[in-house]
Amino acid sequence: MxxxxxxxxxxxxxxxxxxxxxxxxxxxxxxxxxxxxxxxxxxxxxxxxxxxxxxxxxxxxxxxxxxxxxxxxxxxxxxxxxxxxxxxxxxxxxxxxxxxxxxxxxxxxxxxxxxxxxxxxxxxxxxxxxxxxxxxxxxxxxxxxxxxxxxxxxxxxxxxxxxxxxxxxxxxxxxTRGPLESLQQANQQKALGNGAQSNGYNQGFDGAAAGTNAGGTKGLAPGASRAARQVYTTLMNAPQTHEGLHLQDIATRANMEMAEAHKGADELMQMGLTYTTVDDQTWAILDV
Structure with a gap:
């Protein structure tokens, strides 16, 4: 559009x-x-x-x-x-x-x-x-x-x-943040300069940045739990379609219990960083 x-x-x-x-x-x-x-x-x-x-x-x-x-x-x-x-x-x-x-x-x-x-x-x-x-x-x-x-x-x-x-x-x-294409170009240039991968649209409405680097979830809010960080890293780095990843797939890739993965995904959604797609068990990064 x-x-x-x-x-x-x-x-x-x-x-x-x-x-x-x-x-x-x-x-x-x-x-x-x-x-x-x-x-x-x-x-x-x-x-x-x-x-x-x-x-x-x-x-x-x-x-x-x-x-x-x-x-x-x-x-x-x-x-x-x-x-x-x-x-x-x-x-x-x-x-x-x-x-x-x-x-x-x-x-x-x-x-x-x-x-x-x-x-x-x-x-x-x-x-x-x-x-x-x-x-x-x-x-x-x-x-x-x-x-x-x-x-x-x-x-x-x-x-x-x-x-x-x-x-x-x-x-x-x-x-409020500019065209997606402009942000992607700016982030690519920034990544070339410092080796980080970031995305300006992964910033929740509460202002908690969600950009990541090769080492993990650098931009998450300081109070984010370990489970939230694991789920976020998995969603950011795992190959997936536009529908995101099913909770079972997230848990397997992150070596987590299903309940723990679900808790982490819920926490990310409350932070405005993820949302459910085709059903309540399939999650994706809010990256429009």
Whole structure:
């Protein structure tokens, strides 16, 4: 994926889609009175609700928000529907993604809404306690934020929830730490100079560096246990696919008991350095 200022992303099944530069229906035009925006500035970004809550205006008169010090117009996120309120002019959904709660407003086209034969009214609708994906724009009214949705649809495949969180993490790392390719080049040059192998993306959100050298787990937090260090070294050095290594394979390679290896892997996950992939027993380094 290309996460530059005009990054593109997958459409996730949205009609009209986010492919082709991340544009959405209705996203390429603003109020006629503004006339301030251009097509090139309108992008689609995967986010968490906490990022929406923490977003800020670059200056008091700005009509857009900044996330990770980058301009953000259209956003997409996934959450569980905690409540639905139907009004005359709009339907308000209250979504929770585990990082926060955000209201999502969908404006009702009276004629289309009243016509049961209209194809748009035959689509599946989000339901309470179900999961939904939203595409829209972050707005503020009377100091209260909400997302004005272009599209909202229920989640059919729950793998999409995890995929979205991983993609939001990848984009966050891109804007806060730079493109992966640049970091890899810098780390390769550094390795040539001091013989160390490092990777700037192996630094957890808690700030604990996870770079390693030929001797072991140099960059782990000082309080990391012996088991965590063994598991981390094994994951970093053992040949593997993008799915990572199964816990039994980790234990065998590190000459550890299964319980000890599992304890070490859990500790690394709490530090933000590893995650489970195809199942709860398969682990990989968080290296997006």
């Amino acid at each position: 290309d996460y530059s200022n005009n990054y593109s992303t997958t459409s996730y099944g949205a009609q009209g889609g986010a492919s082709g530069g991340g544009f959405l229906p209705g996203s390429q035009t603003d109020s006629p009175s503004t006339g301030k925006r251009s097509y090139g500035k309108d992008t689609l970004r995967p986010v968490t609700i906490k990022q929406l809550v923490d977003a800020h205006h670059p200056h008091p008169d700005a009509e857009f928000f900044m996330i990770d010090d980058s301009e953000c117009t259209q956003v997409t996120f996934v959450g569980q529907v905690r409540g639905i309120s139907t009004q005359t002019t709009n339907i308000t959904y209250k979504l929770d993604d585990g990082t926060g709660i955000m209201e999502v407003k969908v404006w009702i086209d009276a004629e289309a809404f009243a016509d049961p034969a209209d194809p748009s009214n035959q689509k599946a609708k989000p339901v309470e306690q179900g999961y939904a994906r939203v595409w829209g724009r972050l707005k503020a009214f009377n100091n209260k934020r909400h997302v004005g949705a272009n599209i909202i649809r229920p989640i059919q495949d729950h793998n999409e929830i995890q995929y979205h969180l991983l993609e939001a993490t990848a984009v966050h790392l891109h804007f």
